Amino acid sequence: MLDLTSVSKTFFPGTVNERRALTDVSLSLAPAEFTTVIGSNGAGKSTLLNLVAGSLTPDSGSIVIDGSVVTRLPDHRRAAYIGRVFQDPMAGTAPTMTIEENLAIALSRGRSRGLRLGVTRSKREFFQAELASLELGLEDRLKTVVGLLSGGQRQALSLLMATFSEPRILLLDEHTAALDPSRAELVTRLTADAVERHHLTTLMVTHNMEQALRLGTRLIMMHEGRIVVDVAGEQKQRATVADLLGAFEKVKGAGFDDRTLLQ
Amino acid sequence: MTGAVELGLIYAVMALGVYLTFRILDFPDLTVDGSFTAGGATAAILIVNGVNPFAATAAGAAAGLVAGTITGLLHTKGGINPLLAGILTQIGLYSINLRIMDGANVPLLRQETLITPLRDAEVLGTWVSILIFAALALVIKVVMDWFLNTDLGLAIQATGDNPAMIRSFGVNTHRTKILGLALSNGLVALCGALIAQYQGFADISMGIGLIIAGLASVILGQAIIPPRIIVVATAAVIAGSVLYRVAIQIALEVGLDPNDMKLVSAVLVVLALVLPKWSVLRRVPSIRSIRRSAAVEPTAGDR
Numbered sequence: 365m366l367d368l369t370s371v372s373k374t375f376f377p378g379t380v381n382e383r384r385a386l387t388d389v390s391l392s393l394a395p396a397e398f399t400t401v402i403g404s405n406g407a408g409k410s411t412l413l414n415l416v417a418g419s420l421t422p423d424s425g426s427i428v429i430d431g432s433v434v435t436r437l438p439d440h441r442r443a444a445y446i447g448r449v450f451q452d453p454m455a456g457t458a459p460t461m462t463i464e465e466n467l468a469i470a471l472s473r474g475r476s477r478g479l480r481l482g483v484t485r486s487k488r489e490f491f492q493a494e495l496a497s498l499e500l501g502l503e504d505r506l507k508t509v510v511g512l513l514s515g516g517q518r519q520a521l522s523l524l525m526a527t528f529s530e531p532r533i534l535l536l537d538e539h540t541a542a543l544d545p546s547r548a549e550l551v552t553r554l555t556a557d558a559v560e561r562h563h564l565t566t567l568m569v570t571h572n573m574e575q576a577l578r579l580g581t582r583l584i585m586m587h588e589g590r591i592v593v594d595v596a597g598e599q600k601q602r603a604t605v606a607d608l609l610g611a612f613e614k615v616k617g618a619g620f621d622d623r624t625l626l627q
Numbered sequence: 628m629t630g631a632v633e634l635g636l637i638y639a640v641m642a643l644g645v646y647l648t649f650r651i652l653d654f655p656d657l658t659v660d661g662s663f664t665a666g667g668a669t670a671a672i673l674i675v676n677g678v679n680p681f682a683a684t685a686a687g688a689a690a691g692l693v694a695g696t697i698t699g700l701l702h703t704k705g706g707i708n709p710l711l712a713g714i715l716t717q718i719g720l721y722s723i724n725l726r727i728m729d730g731a732n733v734p735l736l737r738q739e740t741l742i743t744p745l746r747d748a749e750v751l752g753t754w755v756s757i758l759i760f761a762a763l764a765l766v767i768k769v770v771m772d773w774f775l776n777t778d779l780g781l782a783i784q785a786t787g788d789n790p791a792m793i794r795s796f797g798v799n800t801h802r803t804k805i806l807g808l809a810l811s812n813g814l815v816a817l818c819g820a821l822i823a824q825y826q827g828f829a830d831i832s833m834g835i836g837l838i839i840a841g842l843a844s845v846i847l848g849q850a851i852i853p854p855r856i857i858v859v860a861t862a863a864v865i866a867g868s869v870l871y872r873v874a875i876q877i878a879l880e881v882g883l884d885p886n887d888m889k890l891v892s893a894v895l896v897v898l899a900l901v902l903p904k905w906s907v908l909r910r911v912p913s914i915r916s917i918r919r920s921a922a923v924e925p926t927a928g929d930r
């Protein structure tokens with residue numbers, strides 16, 4: 365579904381501020397594979413997601429989504445394939461617009477937008493049903509301006525907007541990090557539900573190792589712009605937080621030229 | 628005073644255009660001064676040359692569409708800052724407007740214009756003409772309300788609200804910005820074409836400082852009618868435009884020098900912008916302040 369081949373990205377190349385964010389990263393995700401991504405600050409996790417989404421273009425390498433090469437396509441031309449939720453609850457919604465208007469925008473993902481009314485009665489019914497699944501009471505607040513919602517409510521709405529139009533790929537960048545524990549738990553549960561329901565190929569960045577182990581079918585750890593751990597299936601099921609910490613220490617000690625795999 | 632109300636209703640067309648860029652697109656567009664004159668100049672010169680006044684007025688509006696498109700291209704494809712992009716088009720238009728008119732002004736005396744029937748029927752300055760101009764402003768308002776609620780209109784609204792978000796849903800924000808700027812300046816130029824016919828001439832300086840009048844109308848309107856939804860906001864803009872003209876009229880009748888009006892307008896806008904920030908006067912948070920506080924995840928530049 366998603367294939368990255370030898371992707372590299374350097375910010376401000378050739379200047380004193382040069383930052384190698386990704387070095388020769390290759391990653392292949394099968395359809396409906398749910399991959400969690402962990403790694404220290406600055407490891408390149410967000411850069412990886414930005415490259416997939418098209419917010420950034422790689423210096424070299426190629427990105428293929430569902431058989432089409434998208435390496436140089438700008439973000440808005442990949443949008444039909446990709447749903448996204450950011451860490452900042454403000455980032456995924458239009459704050460001065462209403463819940464139903466935001467949902468209408470999301471529902472037309474990747475399609476050309478013409479002069480048809482954005483919010484129709486039939487769409488409204490659909491929105492209400494979808495919002496009810498969030499169990500936040502938002503189904504009765506379709507005309508509420510999104511800027512008035514709490515962070516957790518906005519993040520749940522962002523998640524719904526990212527997933528209900530059924531993209532191929534879902535990109536989640538620490539999307540529960542800004543929420544209090546109970547809200548984070550709710551959004552995590554909604555995430556697992558949505559991924560399952562729509563069979564989304566998912567990349568989820570998190571700093572919570574326990575969460576990274578519990579969710580998904582595959583786990584990768586990044587360090588200094590490389591994927592240093594990649595486990596899936598039973599191996600992932602058996603792994604513990606201690607294993608991950610151990611692997612991380614080993615990678616750090618070995619320097620970033622060594623590609624160590626978790627055994 | 629009815630004259631001021633009339634003027635306010637005609638200028639409301641311009642104010643609606645300014646609302647589209649400043650409030651909806653969050654783009655402080657200074658093209659306005661130039662596109663207003665371009666609309667007036669184009670319509671006037673065509674009327675003088677015997678073109679049907681309806682067609683001439685439409686051509687005036689089209690001139691504004693082009694001007695707005697140019698500002699949009701300068702900003703999106705040229706990567707030029709919004710204020711500067713608008714100023715560049717505005718300055719360029721100064722020369723172009725002189726070319727269009729082949730001079731600094733075009734008198735429309737004894738020409739058949741859209742206003743002639745009203746003048747002949749002697750309804751100008753009466754409730755009849757106020758109703759007619761109100762109907763015009765209302766029609767434009769309703770069309771704008773409808774447009775902003777279409778799929779495309781929602782995309783334009785979101786472009787001003789959270790560009791990264793709307794791009795992530797597949798909208799080319801270059802296009803929505805250019806479209807918004809074109810439509811806005813089309814309205815402004817349409818207003819210029821109407822004003823030229825109303826006052827009986829087009830003049831190279833007719834648009835100077837107009838952006839302040841537009842802003843003042845938008846701000847005044849929103850001060851008296853806090854906008855929650857588009858339908859209310861556009862009504863507020865029309866009310867603001869009328870209020871602004873009436874305020875100017877009162878100032879003149881009190882004996883202020885007409886030459887001081889630009890300063891009065893500028894001070895009015897400054898007050899309207901600054902007063903709400905003083906805590907004593909701070910009211911319930913407006914939609915605008917919610918938008919301001921809404922930080923948006925930085926992305927790799929605006930495309």
Ligand SMILES: Nc1ncnc2c1ncn2[C@@H]1O[C@H](COP(=O)(O)OP(=O)(O)OP(=O)(O)O)[C@@H](O)[C@H]1O
Nearest residue numbers: 375383384385403404405406407408409410411412
């Ligand atoms: N837009 C940018 N401009 C310049 N440098 C950047 C940019 N984005 C990321 N970087 C740099 O690239 C490297 C990788 O950053 P990235 O944001 O991908 O890390 P991350 O793994 O997401 O970290 P975190 O856990 O802190 O979110 C860092 O050194 C960062 O400073």
Ligand SMILES: [Mg+2]
Nearest residue numbers: 409410411537
């Ligand atoms: Mg990050």
